[in-house]
Amino acid sequence: MTSRLRIATFNTLADSYTGYGDYRHAPKGLMQPGARIERLIRLVSALNADVVGLQEVEEPLAEKLSDSGWQTKWSQKEGAPDGCLTLVGNGLAIESFDAVHFSDGSGHVAQLIKVGGIAIANTHIKWDMPNRIAQVKELVAKIPAKLEPHAVLLGDFNDRPGEPARRLVAQADFQNLLPDDMPTAYIANREGPASIDLLAVRGLHAELVAVDLGGDFDIREIPSNRCPSDHIPIVAEVALPQTNG
Numbered sequence: 001m002t003s004r005l006r007i008a009t010f011n012t013l014a015d016s017y018t019g020y021g022d023y024r025h026a027p028k029g030l031m032q033p034g035a036r037i038e039r040l041i042r043l044v045s046a047l048n049a050d051v052v053g054l055q056e057v058e059e060p061l062a063e064k065l066s067d068s069g070w071q072t073k074w075s076q077k078e079g080a081p082d083g084c085l086t087l088v089g090n091g092l093a094i095e096s097f098d099a100v101h102f103s104d105g106s107g108h109v110a111q112l113i114k115v116g117g118i119a120i121a122n123t124h125i126k127w128d129m130p131n132r133i134a135q136v137k138e139l140v141a142k143i144p145a146k147l148e149p150h151a152v153l154l155g156d157f158n159d160r161p162g163e164p165a166r167r168l169v170a171q172a173d174f175q176n177l178l179p180d181d182m183p184t185a186y187i188a189n190r191e192g193p194a195s196i197d198l199l200a201v202r203g204l205h206a207e208l209v210a211v212d213l214g215g216d217f218d219i220r221e222i223p224s225n226r227c228p229s230d231h232i233p234i235v236a237e238v239a240l241p242q243t244n245g
Contacts (some may be wrong), residue, residue, distance in 0.1 A: 005092075005116055005238045006209070008049040009154035009199055010039055011124065011231040013223060014056040021189055021230070026223045036228040037061050041068055043227065047211065047235055049114055050089045053122030053154035058087040068239040075099035077124075078107035084155075086111050086122045099143065102126075102135045110139050116240045118204065119148035125165060127158040136165040140172035145202065150241040153200040156185075156231065160195055174200035177236050179206045185231040186222050193219050198235045207215070209235040 003097040015033045024032050027077050030036060041064060044052055052070075062074040062085050071090060076083035078101055088094055102108050108131075110123035121143060125135050136157070153174055159165035161180035169176065176198050178184065183193030199208075211233050213226055222230055 003049055003240055004141075005118065005240060006047075006049045006164065006235060007051045007053075007120070007152060007154070007199070008047045008233055008235040009053040009055075009122065009197065010229060010233040011055040011156040012036075012057055012061065012199065013229040013231065014058050016081045017056065018056065021187075023223060023230075025221070026222050027225055030223060030225065030228065034060060036223070037064055039225060039228040041065060042070075044087070047233055049207065049235060050086075050092060051113075051120060052087040053111070053120065054085040054087070055122070055124035055156045056082045058082045061085075073097055073099070073111060073113065075111050077101075077107045077109055080107055084109055084111050084122050084124060085114050086120070088113070088115055089182065092116065102131075102138055104134050104138075106131050106135070108135060110135075110142070112142060116239075117150060118238065118241065119143050119151040121151070121153050121155070123153075123155040125155065125157045125159065129164070132158055132165050133168070136168045140168060140174075145173055149203040151197055151202045152204070152206075155197045155198060156196060158196050159198075169200055170194050172202070174202045177206055178201040178234065183219050184234060186219050187230070192220075197231060197234060199236050201236070201238060204238050204241065206236045206238040209237055211235055
């Protein structure tokens with residue numbers, strides 16, 4: 001078995017939510033329902049990842065990715081058309097899996113999967129501050145360091161550098177691999193580039209991997225044909241924990 005896992009994450013932008021933002025800059029036809037599915041699949045494939053945590057995934061995209069050679073786990077939000085999807089390469093064993101809806105009644109969900117001795121959480125944290133704080137507290141409590149010393153958090157946390165959710169993540173001994181000044185999304189109301197996604201590790205050696213979206217790529221262009229979401233992919237190489245015996 002490989003000594004490392006390449007782990008990736010990004011929010012795919014559900015078709016159901018494209019009406020909430022200003023996407024007039026996007027190529028004509030790109031934001032029509034279903035138009036981005038094949039481009040999203042190609043982008044996921046180009047990441048060459050072993051495990052991918054996706055957010056805002058609706059059933060048509062989940063089904064297409066299931067047919068694309070991945071082991072797939074899709075967990076729908078309660079009362080919403082989208083959810084989280086975790087992809088695992090077919091050569092890897094899934095040691096455990098669970099999906100938990102947060103207890104605040106928001107319908108948001110967290111997926112907890114174990115691969116290569118690493119507990120991986122994939123989630124989309126709700127944007128409003130009370131729910132955001134409560135959900136992150138609940139999430140890190142489900143993967144305590146004593147039981148899961150080797151862990152990774154993936155997802156759209158809707159939290160910027162210096163805000164409370166990131167502090168809670170750090171207090172649980174997770175290190176976010178992204179620099180504070182690296183934007184990961186271009187917010188739909190055209191507020192501008194924002195760093196709101198996390199790929200954070202605990203008890204693991206990991207390195208951020210640059211994603212090649214083209215030398216002239218500008219995050220202000222997304223969604224675009226080469227990055228058909230309003231979030232960019234984040235990728236890291238994570239060393240598997242050493243085992244005795």
